[in-house]
Amino acid sequence: MTDVRTIDIEAVTKRFGPVAAVNALSFQVQPGRVTGFLGPNGAGKTTTLRMLLGLVRPSQGRATFGGVPYSELVSPLRTVGAALEAASFHPGRTARNHLRVAATASGIARSRVDEVLGLVGLAEFADRRVGGYSLGMRQRLGLAFALLGDPGVLVLDEPINGLDPEGIKWIRSLLRALASEGRTVLVSSHLLSEVQQSVDDVVIIARGELVHSGTLASLSAGDSVSVLVDAPDRSALGDALAAAGYAVTRARSGLIVAGVEAEEVGRTAFEAGIPLSSLQRQSSGLEDTFLHLVEGNR
Amino acid sequence: MSTFLRTVSAETAKITTTRMWWVLALVLFVYVLVLSGGLGALFGAGSSGSLPGGTTGEIPTTGLAPLLYSFASSIGYVFPVLLGALAVTGEVRHQTLTPTLLATPRRGLVLAAKLVVLLGFGALFGVIGLVASVGGGAGALALFDIDTELGSSDTWALFARLVLAMALWAAVGIGLGSVVTNQVAVIVIVIAFTQFVEPVLRSVGALADWIGDIVRFLPGAASDALVGASVFSAMAPGQESLDWWVGALVLAGIAAVLTVIGALTTWRRDVT
Incomplete structure (x- = not known):
């Protein structure tokens, strides 16, 4: 060389x-x-x-x-x-x-x-x-x-x-x-x-x-983060999150809270006295960002 | 070593590392051997009266030997044309143009190297064709005690001109392949033109002088003029052919014009 x-x-x-x-x-x-x-x-x-x-x-x-x-x-x-x-x-x-x-x-x-x-x-x-x-x-x-x-x-x-x-x-x-x-x-x-x-x-x-x-x-900087959360009393959790001003969407396996970190969702539930059954941070991933970039150009 | 010499070596290796060249050489050899031997024996038998109903000396034997020897080019010329054409179209067909141009990104240089290499292979085909036509023709003549004329310097001059003709035919093939890069199309064109179109035109040429003046510039006629003997001139003795060196120039000119057209058009296209 x-x-x-x-x-x-x-x-x-x-x-x-x-x-x-x-x-x-x-x-x-x-x-x-x-x-x-x-x-x-x-x-x-x-x-x-x-x-x-x-x-x-x-x-x-x-x-x-x-x-x-x-x-x-x-x-x-x-x-x-x-x-x-x-x-x-x-x-x-x-x-x-x-x-x-x-x-x-x-x-x-x-x-x-x-x-x-x-x-x-x-x-x-x-x-x-x-x-x-x-x-x-x-x-x-x-x-x-x-x-x-x-x-x-x-x-x-x-x-x-x-x-x-x-x-x-x-x-x-x-x-x-x-x-x-x-x-x-x-x-x-x-x-x-x-x-x-x-x-x-x-x-x-x-x-x-x-x-x-x-x-x-630099590709992962554009990632959007969300949290998937669930509780035995799902509707009570939904009310508490909505009351705290979060955007909540219902999914089959729980509630998706967009644009927050898991910690904030956990604290809100704790303060409302609702026991959680699951709490998961979700990242859209590089492949999604890639597809988004590529399709955004169409 | 200069870039050009390296390219020439690479182009030579490209031909010797695939089977096409010796398959064509083998078919050329067998084809010419069978025809020169077979026709030599037929004429020999006819002139010696060995055929039923014949009398001795009915067919003149003068000029029979060079006629048989010239089968190497008058019949075999299609083989160097095919080898030359396939040396270009094969690169397009198998997409080997990509590695070729990556190694040597000067397209004109690659085409020039192909021309040089194919002149060499054409000459080699000339020698192979001659071994066949002399082997078959002289062998058959000797059987009937007819002069093989192998001691004559004229015969050896004919051999030299024949090797030159075959070299030029391979160059014509390069030109043709660089203009028509589709392999199937080029094979059809070569076979149709050499085996049908030109023979028909040359037969028509015997009908009138002015047609004859034109058709003697056809590549096959020019090649026969260069070699100095051929079945065609034997069949139509009235027709005047070109001087041998004019025949050589006509063939070389056809090769040069086709190659330049190819170099300026298809050879410059995008390789995708």
């Missing part, structure tokens, strides 16, 4: 005919962190990544690696490692040969091919034609391609798709390790929960536009 760069998306727009798949999108991805690039299917994630990698020409704006467009990188595979969602392999070519072609084109030593095959756990299948590979094995081969040049920047489109639980655990720790080595790691996903455990930062887009960007923690 020689060259660590930021990823800079600057006011990028891509129109396919009259439809803007990506609209004036700007964000920056920092080294040493794993950044989740999130949004529902069709939000424009893959188009953005393909513009970044010089495969799709932006209608407007610039997508660069620290100011340098992909096509102008002196040694692209050694600078940026990319694994895109589409399974881009010739079915009749073996995994080893697939990587050798790329290594030859980039002047990367052949020994590195065996190294990355071992790293992603494909060493024993290296001489098998890719046509016989499972989705999970193709994902691993795509990752091996990305790691081939030991790049300082990694761009991975839906790398978790198709992996088994063991593979998911493995890739999560790999992402953490790559970022802790100082690399810039951008991982796209349509599910926050899929990457929640491994990302530091999130960039969320919907309908081609940025809806949120910041640390993962």
Whole structure:
């Protein structure tokens, strides 16, 4: 790893005919962190990544690696490692040969091919034609391609798709390790929960536009809190809470009190002399916040 | 190593690491071997009077050897065209254009490297075709004591021009594939044009001089002119063909024009 760069998306727009798949999108991805690039299917994630990698020409704006467009990188595979969602392999070519072609084109030593095959756990299948590979094995081969040049920047489109639980655990720790080595790691996903455990930062887009960007923690700041409470004498509890001025909604398992902490609800019940049977703080959760952000844009 | 040489090595590896090239080479070999051997034996038998009802010397044997040898290109040229076209369309079909352009994000350079590599494979196909046509043709002629003309320098000059023709045909394939990137469409176009459209047009060319003046610039006719012998000129002896070097220029020109059109249009499209 020689060259660590930021990823800079600057006011990028891509129109396919009259439809803007990506609209004036700007964000920056920092080294040493794993950044989740999130949004529902069709939000424009893959188009953005393909513009970044010089495969799709932006209608407007610039997508660069620290100011340098992909096509102008002196040694692209050694600078940026990319694994895109589409399974881009010739079915009749073996995994080893697939990587050798790329290594030859980039002047990367052949020994590195065996190294990355071992790293992603494909060493024993290296001489098998890719046509016989499972989705999970193709994902691993795509990752091996990305790691081939030991790049300082990694761009991975839906790398978790198709992996088994063991593979998911493995890739999560790999992402953490790559970022802790100082690399810039951008991982796209349509599910926050899929990457929640491994990302530091999130960039969320919907309908081609940025809806949120910041640390993962910044996402939970928007959480709404409520309390689920119940008592053997539920109506007495409801009257007491209403008298204290809280907004109360009846639910099957009790009463939901919005916008308060459990402590306040407990004190109100205690002061009214009502014994409680349950008292529970409820947070809407990151996934709900994520869905709210994404849908709020519709 | 320069970026271009690395790209050329990578493009070579792309062809040698899949089965297509040797499957096509094998079919070319068998096809040309059977036809040159079979027709060589037929003509040989006819000229020596071994066929029922024939008399000795009825069919002239002059020019028979180069005609049989030229089967390598006059019949086999469709194989380098297919190899060239598939080298481009295969990348689109299997979406390997993505890793290709990630490793070498200069599209013109990739296409130029493909052109260089396919000129080499086309020449190799020429050699393979020649081994088949000389093996079958000379073998059959020798059986009937007809001169194989293998001692003649003219014959060896024909071999050299034939290898050049096959190399240029592979380049035509690259051009065609870069313009029509749909694999099925390109295979249909190649087969229909080489096996049907051009033979029909060239037969029509025998009807009038002015038509003949046009059809001799068709790629197959230009290729036959370059090689200097072919079944077609043997069947229509009245038609004047181009000089060999003009034939070479016509083929190279077709390859160049198609490749430039492809490079400026489909090859620049978004890869999604």
